[in-house]
Amino acid sequence: MNPKKKPAFLRQEWFRHGNIRKKWLKWRMPRGNKSKLRRHFIGKGFIPSAGYGAPVETRMLHPSGLGEVMVNNPQELAGIDAGTQAVRIAGAVGGMKRMLIQKKAEELKLRVLNPRKIEFRMKTKEKKETKGENKPEGQKEIKK
Secondary structure, eight states: OOOSOOOOOOOTTGGGOGGGHHHHTSOOOOOOTTOTTTTTOTTSOOOOOTTSSOOGGGTTBOTTSOEEEEESSGGGGTTOOTTTEEEEEOTTOOHHHHHHHHHHHHHTTOOBSSOOOOOOOOOOTTTOOOTTTTSOTTOOOOOO
């Protein structure tokens, strides 16, 4: 959530590399002895350095402006402020506990940054089919 516009930090001479351009858009520090980019010549691009950072107040915030709180179980939702913090459910949390966390967060009106649609299919006795039940009535087994 940095309000300042940063320049694109591109690798040195990224424009020379045609079809493999995506690889060359990733920043690498120029190390050449005669490199114009390393020596900060005008018109050769920008190097990440001090002064491009975000303000201290917004540094560790989510782009929505809320602070992130990692949650592993529903009990950890108790001390979270809905106005200034948002919930991120840990990746190691399983489906059942994730569902409980999402329901409790909804009750407390907390924002979940990584929600998932969770559908649980309950196993019922009706769905379990045995060998004899799926045959239509009137049919008999034919023995050869």
